[in-house]
Amino acid sequence: MAYFNFENKKIYYKIVGTGEPLLLLAGNTASSKMFGTLVSKYSKDYRLILIDFPGHGKSERVETFETDFWFYNSQVCYSLIETLNIEKISVVGTSGGALVGINLAMEHPDRIKYLFADSFEGEYPLQSYIGTLRADREKGKRKIFSAIFWFINHGLDWKHIVDLDTEMILRFYATGQSFFHRSISELIVPTLITGSRKDEFCNNLEDIYRELKKKNDRLEIILFDSGNHPAMISNRDLFYNLIRERVK
Numbered sequence: 001m002a003y004f005n006f007e008n009k010k011i012y013y014k015i016v017g018t019g020e021p022l023l024l025l026a027g028n029t030a031s032s033k034m035f036g037t038l039v040s041k042y043s044k045d046y047r048l049i050l051i052d053f054p055g056h057g058k059s060e061r062v063e064t065f066e067t068d069f070w071f072y073n074s075q076v077c078y079s080l081i082e083t084l085n086i087e088k089i090s091v092v093g094t095s096g097g098a099l100v101g102i103n104l105a106m107e108h109p110d111r112i113k114y115l116f117a118d119s120f121e122g123e124y125p126l127q128s129y130i131g132t133l134r135a136d137r138e139k140g141k142r143k144i145f146s147a148i149f150w151f152i153n154h155g156l157d158w159k160h161i162v163d164l165d166t167e168m169i170l171r172f173y174a175t176g177q178s179f180f181h182r183s184i185s186e187l188i189v190p191t192l193i194t195g196s197r198k199d200e201f202c203n204n205l206e207d208i209y210r211e212l213k214k215k216n217d218r219l220e221i222i223l224f225d226s227g228n229h230p231a232m233i234s235n236r237d238l239f240y241n242l243i244r245e246r247v248k
Helices: 069-083 097-106 133-141 144-154 159-173 205-215 236-246
Strands: 002-006 009-016 021-025 045-051 087-092 112-118 191-196 220-224
Touching: 002 069, 009 069, 021 069, 021 097, 045 069, 069 097, 069 133, 069 159, 087 236, 097 112, 112 236, 133 144, 133 159, 144 220, 191 205, 191 236, 205 220, 220 236
Parallel strands: 021 045, 021 087, 087 112, 112 191, 191 220
Antiparallel strands: 002 009, 009 045
């Protein structure tokens, strides 16, 4: 297993395949394990780079998650890019990983070739999501599918990791801040934004993405009629074709 150090913590990463480098960023409460069904497919065409954020998956545990979680982890990812001495890389982020990817692309546009931002809630946390977050997470712990997903991603301490994420999101929401340190209008990296019209966590992605497009006409937006959250997995073949059309 490969690790690099960030702020005196061991951060896990994995590289599979050869070709153009492609970094995959998982959503909140997940790790690189969420991409397990995609690795063999993606690595046939790309040098696939997977990472577990601090405190997640196989990375060293932390006492709390940084309140500015998505910006902080963009710094972690940039450190990995530097460690691997990669001049230019394409990034695929889904859900919370999309927020990390957007931060990474806005802070270091010279190092990002193409950005795919999938199934995310826009510039600010959704009040509808925040209002039931704690209760929804508790319900999730009692559901077999969710429990198995979190166990696969993190191991025996998965409940603690989910709790840390819940508390972090609530703290961040209280700040009233955007997920990003810059306006979305400053995103100059070629970017495709994707999602499903049937996303169970956000049923108005089309409206959210439309508002982003108003602020930055360079953004390309594709919404799938089928599938659920996240779209890159529920529409895996269609989504992968979009990557192959843009990263060669």
